Amino acid sequence: xxxxxxxxxxxxxQGTLTDFRTTLLDxxxxxxxxKAAALDWxxxxxxxxxxxxTAVAELSGARQWRSVRSIxxxxxxxxxxxxxxxxxxxxxxxxxxxDGWEQLRPWPDAVAGLRRLRLSHLVAALSNAxxxxxxxxxxxxxxxxxxVFSAQQFRAFKPHDSTYLExxxxxxxxxxxxxxxxxxxxxxxxxxxxxxxxxxVYRPNEYGPGGNADRASAGDYDVVVESIxxxxxxxxx
Numbered sequence: 001x002x003x004x005x006x007x008x009x010x011x012x013x014q015g016t017l018t019d020f021r022t023t024l025l026d027x028x029x030x031x032x033x034x035k036a037a038a039l040d041w042x043x044x045x046x047x048x049x050x051x052x053x054t055a056v057a058e059l060s061g062a063r064q065w066r067s068v069r070s071i072x073x074x075x076x077x078x079x080x081x082x083x084x085x086x087x088x089x090x091x092x093x094x095x096x097x098x099d100g101w102e103q104l105r106p107w108p109d110a111v112a113g114l115r116r117l118r119l120s121h122l123v124a125a126l127s128n129a130x131x132x133x134x135x136x137x138x139x140x141x142x143x144x145x146x147x148v149f150s151a152q153q154f155r156a157f158k159p160h161d162s163t164y165l166e167x168x169x170x171x172x173x174x175x176x177x178x179x180x181x182x183x184x185x186x187x188x189x190x191x192x193x194x195x196x197x198x199x200x201v202y203r204p205n206e207y208g209p210g211g212n213a214d215r216a217s218a219g220d221y222d223v224v225v226e227s228i229x230x231x232x233x234x235x236x237x
Contacts, residue, residue, distance in 0.1 A: 009180075063160060161194060
């Protein structure tokens with residue numbers, strides 16, 4: 001059962017609230033046109049996301065930060081080079097494809113669920129993405145926030161302790177009265193170690209069919225749900 005009352009909820013954005021893979025698949029087909037099918041664009045997107053996660057994990061462990069946009073741009077350029085596609089995918093196309101991470105679409109339950117939760121709780125984003133990307137995505141999706149926090153502001157990526165604790169400090173809320181909401185176990189495990197409550201949102205299609213999305217069972221975290229609207233119901237919002 002939830003450790004109510006929580007005063008504030010912190011939300012991961014990419015994956016938890018937004019369907020980044022489907023968005024990027026469609027965006028890539030628009031940018032690349034007929035080349036997308038020949039390049040096996042879906043496998044490139046999957047490799048791209050993996051490269052990002054690897055880079056962020058290394059930077060977080062070293063308590064370092066650099067622009068997520070640059071991480072994505074360099075990561076895609078590396079994939080293009082490793083696949084021998086330098087004469088097929090241009091530098092301009094790499095920049096346009098990277099724009100897709102700032103144009104993500106929401107999961108169907110996300111907007112309505114956030115609105116319900118904001119009626120009874122402080123609701124804030126806590127994302128590893130650049131602040132400009134979180135703001136752009138939030139405007140496109142229609143996410144209503146009381147605050148938006150980015151790793152850029154703290155110069156440290158989740159799961160580094162400082163991201164959660166500094167966000168709590170800026171909200172003026174004790175960590176024990178904050179619920180961290182994410183579809184990624186590493187994010188919630190780090191938050192739980194600092195005394196925050198945790199809510200796992202299962203997103204089976206986050207990485208596409210057979211994409212090995214994180215799973216959780218009842219009892220693994222304070223709340224385990226399959227949508228933001230289900231989370232709102234669990235918190236009596």
